[in-house]
Amino acid sequence: MLKTKKNVFTPNYHIMKKIFGSLFVASLIGFNANAQGLLAKSENIFTHQDTLRGSITKERAWWDLKYYHLDIKVNPSQKTITGFNTVRYTVLTENNKMQIDLQEPMQIYKVTQNGKELKFERDGNAFFIRLTEKQKVGETKEIVISFGGKPKEAIRPPWDGGITWNKDKNGKDFIASSCQGLGASVWWPCKDHMYDEVENMLISVNVPGHLTDVSNGRLQSVKKEKDGTKTFNWYVANPINNYGVNINIGDYVNFSEKFKGEKGDLDCSYYVLKDNLAVAKEQFKDAPRMLKAFESWFGPYPFYEDSYKLVEAPYLGMEHQSSVTYGNNFKNGHNGHDISGTGWGLKYDYIIIHESGHEWFANNITYKDIADMWIHESFTTYSESVFIEYYYGKEAASEYIRGIRKMIRNKSSIIGSYDVNREGSGDMYPKGANMLHTIRQVINDDAKWKSILRGLNSTFYHQTVTTKEIEDYLSTQSGINLSSIFDQYLRTPQVPTFEYYIKDQKLTYHWINSVENFNLPLKVNFDGKEMWLKPTTDWKTEDLKSDKTNLIVDRNFYVTVFNITE
Numbered sequence: 001m002l003k004t005k006k007n008v009f010t011p012n013y014h015i016m017k018k019i020f021g022s023l024f025v026a027s028l029i030g031f032n033a034n035a036q037g038l039l040a041k042s043e044n045i046f047t048h049q050d051t052l053r054g055s056i057t058k059e060r061a062w063w064d065l066k067y068y069h070l071d072i073k074v075n076p077s078q079k080t081i082t083g084f085n086t087v088r089y090t091v092l093t094e095n096n097k098m099q100i101d102l103q104e105p106m107q108i109y110k111v112t113q114n115g116k117e118l119k120f121e122r123d124g125n126a127f128f129i130r131l132t133e134k135q136k137v138g139e140t141k142e143i144v145i146s147f148g149g150k151p152k153e154a155i156r157p158p159w160d161g162g163i164t165w166n167k168d169k170n171g172k173d174f175i176a177s178s179c180q181g182l183g184a185s186v187w188w189p190c191k192d193h194m195y196d197e198v199e200n201m202l203i204s205v206n207v208p209g210h211l212t213d214v215s216n217g218r219l220q221s222v223k224k225e226k227d228g229t230k231t232f233n234w235y236v237a238n239p240i241n242n243y244g245v246n247i248n249i250g251d252y253v254n255f256s257e258k259f260k261g262e263k264g265d266l267d268c269s270y271y272v273l274k275d276n277l278a279v280a281k282e283q284f285k286d287a288p289r290m291l292k293a294f295e296s297w298f299g300p301y302p303f304y305e306d307s308y309k310l311v312e313a314p315y316l317g318m319e320h321q322s323s324v325t326y327g328n329n330f331k332n333g334h335n336g337h338d339i340s341g342t343g344w345g346l347k348y349d350y351i352i353i354h355e356s357g358h359e360w361f362a363n364n365i366t367y368k369d370i371a372d373m374w375i376h377e378s379f380t381t382y383s384e385s386v387f388i389e390y391y392y393g394k395e396a397a398s399e400y401i402r403g404i405r406k407m408i409r410n411k412s413s414i415i416g417s418y419d420v421n422r423e424g425s426g427d428m429y430p431k432g433a434n435m436l437h438t439i440r441q442v443i444n445d446d447a448k449w450k451s452i453l454r455g456l457n458s459t460f461y462h463q464t465v466t467t468k469e470i471e472d473y474l475s476t477q478s479g480i481n482l483s484s485i486f487d488q489y490l491r492t493p494q495v496p497t498f499e500y501y502i503k504d505q506k507l508t509y510h511w512i513n514s515v516e517n518f519n520l521p522l523k524v525n526f527d528g529k530e531m532w533l534k535p536t537t538d539w540k541t542e543d544l545k546s547d548k549t550n551l552i553v554d555r556n557f558y559v560t561v562f563n564i565t566e
Contacts, residue, residue, distance in 0.1 A: 049124045050421060053126070053420075054193070054370070054419050055419040055420070056195055058095070059095070059098055062091065062093045062135075063089040064089060064196065065087070065191050065196045066198065067198060070083070070084075072204070072206065074205060074206065074207050074247065079153070081106075087145065089141060090138070091141065094137060100127045101125055101127070101192035102125065102190075103183070103185050104124070105150060106148070106186075109147060111129050112143065118131060118132065125185060127189070157176070158180070158318045161178060161179040162187070163175065163176070163177055168275075172211070176315065179243050181421070185242075188245075194243075194366060194370065195368040197241050200238070201216070201217070202233065203217070205231065207229060207249050211250060212249070212250065212271070213248065214248040214309065215232070217237060217322055218267075219233070237305040245320070248312075251273055252271040254270065255269075255270050259301075261301055269310075270310050273312055283331075284352070286352045286353065287308070289391070294359075297453055303322045303363070307322055312327065313326060319358030319362050324358075324359070327351070328352070330349075332348060333345050335350075340403030344397075347388065360457050361376055361379035364457055365457065365465055366464045366465070369418050373416065374424065377428045381404070385437070405430060407429070409425070412427075414491075415490050431558070432489070437558070438489075439482060441554065452473075455477060456470070487518075488515050495558065501564040502544065502549045502565065505547060506541050509540055517537065518536070522534075524551055525554070526551050527548045
């Protein structure tokens with residue numbers, strides 16, 4: 001009965017196939033939907049192991065993580081990782097039972113505190129350690145964990161998580177970790193929950209002597225061992241989330257530059273396979289371009305102390321803090337494709353821009369629970385348009401954001417399930433970015449919008465956050481109650497529908513397909529003039545004083561429009 005006047009792109013998988021090709025779409029859907037996570041599990045069916053992994057258990061809550069020294073040996077021929085992790089912590093409340101996570105088939109061999117061996121028991125992927133010393137509130141203590149085994153191999157990295165054991169075209173080992181969602185405990189023992197970040201960290205990686213390891217932070221030293229291997233020692237001076245810790249092992253060469261940034265000189269280092277040096281020197285020019293645009297929009301790069309690195313990896317890429325991994329085949333777009341279909345997505349290297357954008361939204365501002373993963377992915381997908389706007393203008397950026405709407409599926413909500421390590425819909429990428437773009441229209445003040453984005457990164461600098469904290473900040477700083485907008489786009493799969501009709505020189509309108517009390521203001525054009533409407537879920541009427549019916553809703557609002565009279 002009702003016809004749709006389409007002011008937005010309607011999700012259509014078949015159109016996507018025609019535009020990008022079936023193989024690319026399959027890859028892209030995996031990238032957006034899985035988000036390096038665990039969507040393969042049955043929806044809403046959670047286990048004891050999910051709770052141990054995803055909740056702040058009493059065996060986690062009593063101690064505050066301070067420092068790791070991860071000291072490992074990587075054996076490519078056996079596909080094993082063995083070593084030690086020293087865990088330093090401060091006692092918050094007295095307890096003698098500690099949870100450390102390490103996923104099967106990896107094993108903990110031994111745990112000691114001050115040289116005394118401790119007893120532990122395993123419950124699936126969680127180990128519970130019995131501490132014999134009195135744990136006094138305020139004291140800082142350490143345990144040393146000996147571990148090893150053959151970690152899970154990543155079959156389709158980075159989405160499924162694990163270790164990639166590849167060879168480069170010259171037959172040399174090319175190895176990397178990727179573990180968002182699944183968790184860092186897939187390859188090393190740790191407190192594997194995002195709420196508690198280590199304050200600093202030393203990463204020591206022993207590899208065959210002809211290879212190089214690149215990890216997070218700054219390289220402190222390289223030690224040649226008597227057996228012909230080398231140990232690379234990397235120090236991370238800033239707080240880091242578990243999944244951001246990485247190893248990248250290969251026949252690397254390095255080049256570097258200094259970026260003149262808001263906090264002075266930022267050291268930028270680039271590691272690529274030897275045969276790719278020339279092409280990388282050209283393609284990686286997008287890195288300083290990215291830094292210039294993002295510092296303008298989001299504030300200073302958050303990890304000057306640890307430098308910025310871009311590291312070639314045997315998979316598409318990931319946002320490992322100060323060690324961003326890259327596998328986009330030195331092409332612009334998403335492996336040569338424009339995900340927006342507008343042409344603007346081919347103006348830059350998608351992986352360099354997107355994964356580096358996570359330095360601000362994921363590594364600087366980090367979700368406490370993966371259910372709030374939209375905080376990482378919505379803002380970072382929006383950052384792609386920010387990059388375009390900085391270099392090509394506001395309308396180009398808006399075209400790009402509207403273009404990625406074709407990937408939105410609206411099948412389930414963006415926010416996932418709390419306390420069970422379960423993220424929400426992959427719509428957190430394109431739909432989340434369009435939500436932010438819509439909020440920008442509502443604020444209707446670009447200078448204020450920019451100050452809000454910069455303010456987020458200064459207010460929540462090096463912090464873990466919740467959705468509520470981010471929602472409250474945006475509402476407070478904008479001076480607008482955005483709660484119903486967040487409820488609509490984050491907590492339901494529905495696209496709000498602006499339903500209206502014009503009769504007898506009057507416009508009558510309201511919102512449908514929306515949450516209760518939805519009150520998104522809407523910019524429209526009527527008879528060549530801009531108007532702001534304030535629709536709610538109740539019918540409202542405006543006197544148009546005109547017989548014309550050419551009402552056009554601003555395309556930058558992610559809404560559907562129904563004209564009842566058409």
